[in-house]
Amino acid sequence: MKNFLLSILICAAFLLTSTTAFASVQEQIIDGADLTRIKRLAVAYPNHYKISTVSDEPTIEALIEMLGTANKSTKFTVIPYTDIVEIIKKDKDVDITALDYRDSKKAFEENIANYADSYLTLTTANNDDPTTFMFKIQNAQTGDVMYLLTIKNNSFKKNANGYNSACELFYKTLDVAIEKAAKK
Numbered sequence: 001m002k003n004f005l006l007s008i009l010i011c012a013a014f015l016l017t018s019t020t021a022f023a024s025v026q027e028q029i030i031d032g033a034d035l036t037r038i039k040r041l042a043v044a045y046p047n048h049y050k051i052s053t054v055s056d057e058p059t060i061e062a063l064i065e066m067l068g069t070a071n072k073s074t075k076f077t078v079i080p081y082t083d084i085v086e087i088i089k090k091d092k093d094v095d096i097t098a099l100d101y102r103d104s105k106k107a108f109e110e111n112i113a114n115y116a117d118s119y120l121t122l123t124t125a126n127n128d129d130p131t132t133f134m135f136k137i138q139n140a141q142t143g144d145v146m147y148l149l150t151i152k153n154n155s156f157k158k159n160a161n162g163y164n165s166a167c168e169l170f171y172k173t174l175d176v177a178i179e180k181a182a183k184k
Helices: 002-022 060-069 081-092 101-114 160-183
Strands: 025-029 040-043 047-049 077-079 118-125 132-139 145-152
Touching: 025 160, 040 060, 040 081, 060 077, 060 081, 060 118, 060 160, 081 101, 118 160, 132 160, 145 160
Parallel strands: 040 077, 040 118, 047 118
Antiparallel strands: 025 145, 118 132, 132 145
16 A cells, blocks of 8 residues: 555656646747748757856857757758858858848848758847747748747756757757647
8 A cells, every 4th residue: 555655646746847847848830830841950040148147058159059969850950050151151152150140140041041941040048047948940931930949947957968958858849749740
């Protein structure tokens, strides 16, 4: 009888902690968006808002690298931001890294449809505790938003491991959403 009660208590504790951890992940698939069409996902320059200084927090360059390497999906290919920068420089003779933020973003969005069918922009805000991560996928042809995932979870600390874990969770969640869309 004691083992049975202990098992029930352990299951209840697991469910409560799991529910708390997942309650901070909010996914939105925009009506009419066909996620199964995502085959080449380009990474855009992230919006990284740092209100407070955290010594272990990754640099913008590290965050760009994480977005390019955290994916383990077999459903789509991720084209890292640094690759897009080089391709645009080679094809259009425009160095988007030398432009101011608005002109760089505009040049990226005007050219990205030549290299990918969709693109990902990550916005982070460390002024909250925990850090808020918002992943947004847009159609490269039209710029229409297709998918949003917001993560606000205490388990993702303000360091490289926490940021990388949030990126990995994004890709896993997107993979599941694509699988579900393919079954419809």
